Amino acid sequence: MIDLKLLRKDPQGVQARLRTRGDFDLGSILALDQQQRHLEEARSQLQARSNQIGKAIGDKIKAGIAPQSPEIETLRAEGTQIKTTLSELEPQERELKAQLETLILTLPNLPSDSTPVGKNxxxxxxxxxxxxxxxxxxxxxxxxxxxxxxxxxxxxxxxxxxxxxxxxxxxxxxxxxxxxxxxxxxxxxxxxxxxxxxxxxxxxxxxxxxxxxxxxxxxxxxxxxxxxxxxxxxxxxxxxxxxxxxxxxxxxxxxxxxxxxxxxxxxxxxxxxxxxxxxxxxxxxxxxxxxxxxxxxxxxxxxxxxxxxxxxxxxxxxxxxxxxxxxxxxxxxxxxxxxxxxxxxxxxxxxxxxxxxxxxxxxxxxxxxxxxxxxxxxxxxxxxxxxxxxxxxxxxxxxxxxxxxxxxxxxxxxxxxxxxxxxxx
RNA sequence: GGAGAGGUGGCCGAGUGGUUGAAGGCGCAGCACUGGAAAUGCUGUUUAGGGGUGACUCUAACGAGGGUUCGAAUCCCUCCCUCUCCGCCA
Incomplete structure (x- = not known):
């Protein structure tokens, strides 16, 4: 498997080296990768907030506030809300990752610099x-x-x-x-x-x-x-x-x-x-x-x-x-x-x-x-x-x-x- | 095939709902002690992904996937794998 980070950093370079072996579509890989990263960012921010809520509820209960108090119920509601959103984002991200993986697994290795260039x-x-x-x-x-x-x-x-x-x-x-x-x-x-x-x-x-x-x-x-x-x-x-x-x-x-x-x-x-x-x-x-x-x-x-x-x-x-x-x-x-x-x-x-x-x-x-x-x-x-x-x-x-x-x-x-x-x- | 037990960090091994990314140990690194070392003591030490020039920061991961919950290593379901005993067999 080639290095996705390298591909991201230097798509032209990777493309050029792969071209000596045949034709490969890197564009769709890069596009998927970008989509996936956007989703990941959105998702992880939501998760961060969700973690905050969980911690806050725990702290309040420990401090002696009643679990059924409105204060806690509000937080709980927000948590539920976030969970709903996450349950939509997560499968999307997983799907993108899977697609990306499938594509990248079918790419051959980059030839070393010392390998002679030739068709067959x-x-x-x-x-x-x-x-x-x-x-x-x-x-x-x-x-x-x-x-x-x-x-x-x-x-x-x-x-x-x-x-x-x-x-x-x-x-x-x-x-x-x-x-x-x-x-x-x-x-x-x-x-x-x-x-x-x-x-x-x-x-x-x-x-x-x-x-x-x-x-x-x-x-x-x-x-x-x-x-x-x-x-x-x-x-x-x-x-x-x-x-x-x-x-x-x-x-x-x-x-x-x-x-x-x-x-x-x-x-x-x-x-x-x-x-x-x-x-x-x-x-x-x-x-x-x-x-x-x-x-x-x-x-x-x-x-x-x-x-x-x-x-x-x-x-x-x-x-x-x-x-x-x-x-x-x-x-x-x-x-x-x-x-x-x-x-x-x-x-x-x-x-x-x-x-x-x-x-x-x-x-x-x-x-x-x-x-x-x-x-x-x-x-x-x-x-x-x-x-x-x-x-x-x-x-x-x-x-x-x-x-x-x-x-x-x-x-x-x-x-x-x-x-x-x-x-x- | 039948019965049972279990899968936690580089390794061993605790941990049954809220500062547990995870005690303790081993290993490793640094420091102290030493003429030097061993022994000892102290300190530190997971990985992967994202964001940031950087200090840093967010997320994920306790076999895999799903569920319950505001919150899961911990509860429930499914699957996979390993081990022990019995049976069978090269």
Missing amino acids: EAENVEVRRWGEEYIPQRADLKPHWDIGEALGILDFKRSVNVAQSRFVTLVGAGAALERALIQFMLNRHIQAGYVEVMPPILINSDSLQATGQLPKFAEESFKCDADDLWLAPTAEVPVTNLYRDQVLSAEELPIHHCAYTPCFRREAGSYGRDTRGLIRLHQFNKVELVKLVHPDTSAQAHEALVQDAATILEALKLPYRVLELCTGDLGFGAAKCYDLEVWLPSAGCYREISSCSNFGDFQARRGNIRFKEAGQKGTQLVHTLNGSGLAIGRTMAAVLENYQQPNGQVRVPEVLLPYLGREIL
């Missing part, structure tokens, strides 16, 4: 590449689904029986590889200082609203209607929401978490895309990195987060590149975002495997996640960041494709040997 993904900026010497140089490279099915470790067909299309069953070495990847990544991150958490993955609506998936992207998540709970689309949601409505002390920051969870996405609106393989499934595993930090350190924390995710790809010797997303391609809540894209030889291109975002105070304001500096008055909003470290299914795809051998076998990346206990899949 074509204008993202490539920051660097790594590992081109590891790119397989052969003509007969197969896509990972062919490799996996031939080895009998990926079963898409029978998964349709069990669920739907866009689900997979991992068999034998496939399941073992998935587990190994999870374990390997978590161990790395824990070593780097992240505290592992295993959060609930059925989550409530407040949580989704705090991190920005609601109200705008309800159709992207699976919902258990009977219980008013949702399947987490990413561990970002439950992990960040561990701190919702809390006041942390400054010394508790920074908070670094890593988490393995399954993730569930409806992938509405991407029906034709990536229909085969592990790239776009309704259910997939992911190791996520989440940080809550002091605002002064969030930029560095972001760079470090990207590097922590990239380290995994380097350890697996998977070629990748780093993109900085332009304003037009930025996720809803992100102020700044780097994508890591891994090399997929069968497609001959890089595909997203991690998205590392700095949300600034956007999520913290929605989720009311604050911290207090010892000895200072008031509270401040934390900055939240997160990134995949990494998406397991896509990593598996990259491993199968980059490590495939001419005879159809797949070599196991060196760093996974201790986890898998075999050199060949």
Whole structure:
């Protein structure tokens, strides 16, 4: 959620920064805000008088004046009068506030000053590449689904029986590889200082609203209607929401978490895309990195987060590149975002495997996640960041494709040997 | 699923209609004491919104929403959540 005070103070400035992401109607928000404040002023003045009356009656009764005396009856009558007026103003104000909230919740975050301006993904900026010497140089490279099915470790067909299309069953070495990847990544991150958490993955609506998936992207998540709970689309949601409505002390920051969870996405609106393989499934595993930090350190924390995710790809010797997303391609809540894209030889291109975002105070304001500096008055909003470290299914795809051998076998990346206990899949 | 208890400030915890924004404690900050510290003593310390350049000021908030009343943390209703015991179950 963007800062309403900032919007009030500098509407042009906010408008200009938002325009780099699309068209948004700030005028009606400002108008509602002004109306609401007028009402609030009128209402609070009435309440002040009402409080006076209440106190005066109390004092008089205490002083021994009879409760039924005309003096008190007059005050009582005025009190009743005020109450009638208030009972009209209050619902109006509440309604305005609700409208205002609805509108402001649908506004995306302001891009950071350093985010390149651009219309869409074509204008993202490539920051660097790594590992081109590891790119397989052969003509007969197969896509990972062919490799996996031939080895009998990926079963898409029978998964349709069990669920739907866009689900997979991992068999034998496939399941073992998935587990190994999870374990390997978590161990790395824990070593780097992240505290592992295993959060609930059925989550409530407040949580989704705090991190920005609601109200705008309800159709992207699976919902258990009977219980008013949702399947987490990413561990970002439950992990960040561990701190919702809390006041942390400054010394508790920074908070670094890593988490393995399954993730569930409806992938509405991407029906034709990536229909085969592990790239776009309704259910997939992911190791996520989440940080809550002091605002002064969030930029560095972001760079470090990207590097922590990239380290995994380097350890697996998977070629990748780093993109900085332009304003037009930025996720809803992100102020700044780097994508890591891994090399997929069968497609001959890089595909997203991690998205590392700095949300600034956007999520913290929605989720009311604050911290207090010892000895200072008031509270401040934390900055939240997160990134995949990494998406397991896509990593598996990259491993199968980059490590495939001419005879159809797949070599196991060196760093996974201790986890898998075999050199060949 | 059945029975009961409860939701109060950063935390613990009092408080059943009128200076209760809320006792007390912890924590935190300042001061005193000390060579320095600990201990101790004193003082201060909620958040959010509005108005004002500012000192400051108004309002709201004791799980949420409604009701009674001139006045509600306190009484009534509805909902949500947590805990304990029993049952069932991975």
